[in-house]
Amino acid sequence: MPRRLRPVGLDFVETAPVRLVFAREMSAPPDRVFHALNDDVPGWAEWFAAVTHAESVDDGAGRAVRLKGGGRFRETVIAAEKAEVYAYRVDLTNVPGAQAIAEEWRLVPSGAGTRVRWTFAVDGAAPFRFAVRAARAGLGRAFRDAVTTLDRRLSDTP
DSSP, X not given: OOEEOOOOOTTHHHHOXXXXXXXXXXXXXXXXXXXXXXXXXXXXXXXXTTEEEEEEEGGGTEEEEEETTSOEEEEEEEEEEXXXXXXXXXXXXXXXXXXXXXXXXXXXXXXXXXXXXXXXEEEEOHHHHHHHHHTHHHHXXXXXXXXXXXXXXXXXXX
C-alpha cells in the first residue's frame, strides 16, 4: 500500500536529517547529462541498474519509478534547470518508515565534461534513517556504476 510522504522543497536537500552525497566525473557535457536525467526518464532503467521501470507522468512534472526489490515511488520534479540541476521529491512510496525523500543531481562543468553530485536526502522513523545510513556504501557503488554506464551510453550517442 503506498504511503504519502511529507512534501519537501529543494532546501530539504541541504537540511534533511540524513544526507548522503556522492560525486563523480563524466566525459559527457552537462547539457547531455541533463537531457538523460530530465528528458529521457524511461532511459533510467537502461543505465541505473537499480531502476527496473521509470516513466514521466503529469506532462513531465512527475515520475513513476520502480526499483529492484519492489520499491515503488511516485515523484514530483522540484528543480529542472538545464545543464545545472535536476531534483525530485517522493510523494508516494511503499518503503516503510520513510517520511520525506528528495534527490538532487547537481551538474557542474569540468573541462569538456561534467562533475555530477548526487544528494540523497531523507527523513523518517529511526529504523529507516539507520537503514539508509547503513546502505551508504551500496548506494555509493550504485551511483558510481550508474554514472559510469550513463557516460558510456552518452559517448556512444551522437
